[in-house]
Amino acid sequence: MLQVNYIRENRDHVIERLALRNFKQTALVDEVVALDEQRRQIQTESDALAASANASARQIGELMRQGKREEAETIKAASGGYKEQIKQLTDRLGELEQQLHEKLVLLPNLPHVSVPAGTGAEDNEVVLEHGNKPSLAADALPHWELTAKYGIIDFELGTKITGAGFPVYKGKGARLQRAMINFFLDRAQQAGYLEVQPPLLVNEASGFGTGQLPDKEGQMYHVGVDDLYLIPTAEVPVTNLYRDVIVKEADFPVKLTAYTPCFRREAGSYGAHVRGLNRLHQFDKVEVVQLVHPERSYEVLEEMSSYVQSLLQALDLPYRVLRLCGGDMGFTSALTYDMEVWSAAQQRWLEVSSVSNFESYQSNRLKVRFKGESGKTQLVHTLNGSALALPRILASILENNQTDRGIRIPDVLVPYTGFEWID
Numbered sequence: 001m002l003q004v005n006y007i008r009e010n011r012d013h014v015i016e017r018l019a020l021r022n023f024k025q026t027a028l029v030d031e032v033v034a035l036d037e038q039r040r041q042i043q044t045e046s047d048a049l050a051a052s053a054n055a056s057a058r059q060i061g062e063l064m065r066q067g068k069r070e071e072a073e074t075i076k077a078a079s080g081g082y083k084e085q086i087k088q089l090t091d092r093l094g095e096l097e098q099q100l101h102e103k104l105v106l107l108p109n110l111p112h113v114s115v116p117a118g119t120g121a122e123d124n125e126v127v128l129e130h131g132n133k134p135s136l137a138a139d140a141l142p143h144w145e146l147t148a149k150y151g152i153i154d155f156e157l158g159t160k161i162t163g164a165g166f167p168v169y170k171g172k173g174a175r176l177q178r179a180m181i182n183f184f185l186d187r188a189q190q191a192g193y194l195e196v197q198p199p200l201l202v203n204e205a206s207g208f209g210t211g212q213l214p215d216k217e218g219q220m221y222h223v224g225v226d227d228l229y230l231i232p233t234a235e236v237p238v239t240n241l242y243r244d245v246i247v248k249e250a251d252f253p254v255k256l257t258a259y260t261p262c263f264r265r266e267a268g269s270y271g272a273h274v275r276g277l278n279r280l281h282q283f284d285k286v287e288v289v290q291l292v293h294p295e296r297s298y299e300v301l302e303e304m305s306s307y308v309q310s311l312l313q314a315l316d317l318p319y320r321v322l323r324l325c326g327g328d329m330g331f332t333s334a335l336t337y338d339m340e341v342w343s344a345a346q347q348r349w350l351e352v353s354s355v356s357n358f359e360s361y362q363s364n365r366l367k368v369r370f371k372g373e374s375g376k377t378q379l380v381h382t383l384n385g386s387a388l389a390l391p392r393i394l395a396s397i398l399e400n401n402q403t404d405r406g407i408r409i410p411d412v413l414v415p416y417t418g419f420e421w422i423d
Contacts, residue, residue, distance in 0.1 A: 002110065004036050109334050142399060143399050153173045181390070205243070238258050243366045243367065247369070293370075300357075353387065363380045363382055
């Protein structure tokens with residue numbers, strides 16, 4: 001959530017940056033400024049009345065001590081309306097603050113100056129490309145046929161049990177899943193991240209804190225009886241561990257990692273590009289989250305991007321890094337890098353990670369703060385990234401490593417799988 005003071009003092013800049021997102025509701029900015037002006041005016045009136053009431057109370061007390069009861073009663077009668085006036089102003093102030101809040105949550109984060117202009121994925125900027133795309137035989141199979149051939153994932157059985165997008169992993173498929181999770185967690189621990197195991201359901205306050213609510217409400221599974229949401233990513237519960245916390249500056253950077261299943265409705269998704277593992281309603285992911293000093297957040301973003309790339313390099317997967325344009329960024333992000341791996345059988349790039357800097361947008365909602373050297377309380381900057389999401393990583397491993405003998409397991413995973421081939 002953007003800070004009101006910043007919007008008021010930088011109105012033109014805010015509108016200019018929102019335009020980069022192709023955000024059309026820029027009138028909201030002026031509505032926020034107007035509501036804030038009303039709120040501050042009423043606050044000033046209320047403070048003045050409270051000061052007058054306090055002054056009258058002191059004067060009445062002094063007159064009573066001097067035995068001037070009649071004068072005291074006269075002042076008391078004249079000041080009798082203060083209480084009701086203050087109550088009316090307080091009620092109005094509460095209404096304005098609620099209206100202001102409702103407008104603020106509709107404004108997305110401001111894009112960083114390095115974010116390119118654009119309206120969609122086709123306008124994203126390719127930052128770098130790494131590795132060589134494998135050349136497969138003419139009869140190479142896409143991963144959904146490979147999983148059926150080797151009996152490692154059953155999509156139809158998952159549809160029977162739950163519905164489309166909920167696959168059943170079997171045998172070496174299940175063991176490979178577990179191997180990747182453990183590999184990613186071990187690498188995160190070696191990189192200084194503290195592993196946590198958070199809840200898989202969160203309340204509305206947690207969803208609001210990281211920006212999933214109200215922006216992505218339609219994409220989340222809602223448990224109506226208990227008013228809880230299944231997590232779309234570990235980012236939500238992990239970042240909320242620090243909601244309403246004042247972090248010690250000496251503790252920066254706070255580095256956390258978690259493995260969780262993730263649940264996304266993916267409403268409106270259809271077509272060939274969502275086939276097999278390309279898009280699921282339930283999938284596994286290891287997430288990394290950092291809380292950092294504002295002065296270091298963009299340096300940390302580059303470090304996190306490099307860390308995710310190191311995982312892809314270890315798996316020997318060709319990949320590229322994209323800087324997302326204004327029209328393709330998430331609601332809460334100031335700058336996002338997407339990592340995509342090459343799917344050799346499908347002949348297309350598959351997104352496997354997003355690494356984002358939210359600056360103070362999430363921390364303003366979460367009230368995650370720290371005290372600087374000056375003693376002033378400031379908002380921290382939050383960042384997170386997928387490290388990594390498993391389905392499309394698995395799809396690329398299966399497709400890129402298929403041979404006449406079977407599917408070769410990447411060397412770094414063999415100690416975790418206990419086997420070198422799926423055959």
